[in-house]
Amino acid sequence: MSAQAFGIMIPIVAIIFGCTIPMVAIWAKHKEKVARLQVETTAEHTAEKAAQYASQVQRLEDRVQVLERIVTDKGYDVATQIEALRDTRAHDQSDHGVPLEIARKENA
Incomplete structure (x- = not known):
């Protein structure tokens, strides 16, 4: 270059x-x-x-x-409490779930 x-x-x-x-x-x-x-x-x-x-x-x-309280409370009827919760839920919400009593009758 x-x-x-x-x-x-x-x-x-x-x-x-x-x-x-x-x-x-x-x-x-x-x-x-x-x-x-x-x-x-x-x-x-x-x-x-x-x-x-x-x-x-x-x-x-x-x-x-809540679960610990349920399990540790002596003399506490868990099934009754569950039913009570389902009953209050049934009143609060329209047709969500079937109470145990109805399910037992249907299965019998």
């Missing part, structure tokens, strides 16, 4: 690098912003899931406490 060709190439290379460097900086800034948004979204989703799990655990703990 001649000296004149190198003389032409230097400005061309300078222009290419002059345009490429800002484009790479913009691209890098964009990628950083996307990564930050993904982290924030993941953190929000994780916090929401943790709250849902905490709520579900609390409901389960409440149910276990």
Whole structure:
């Protein structure tokens, strides 16, 4: 290559690098912003899931406490209590479940 060709190439290379460097900086800034948004979204989703799990655990703990109370109460008639719960449910909700007495009569 001649000296004149190198003389032409230097400005061309300078222009290419002059345009490429800002484009790479913009691209890098964009990628950083996307990564930050993904982290924030993941953190929000994780916090929401943790709250849902905490709520579900609390409901389960409440149910276990009721079951423990039923099992540990001496002289407690579990079948009578279940029937009472079904009777109150039948009054609160329309036609959800069949009381044990009716089911026993039908099976007999």
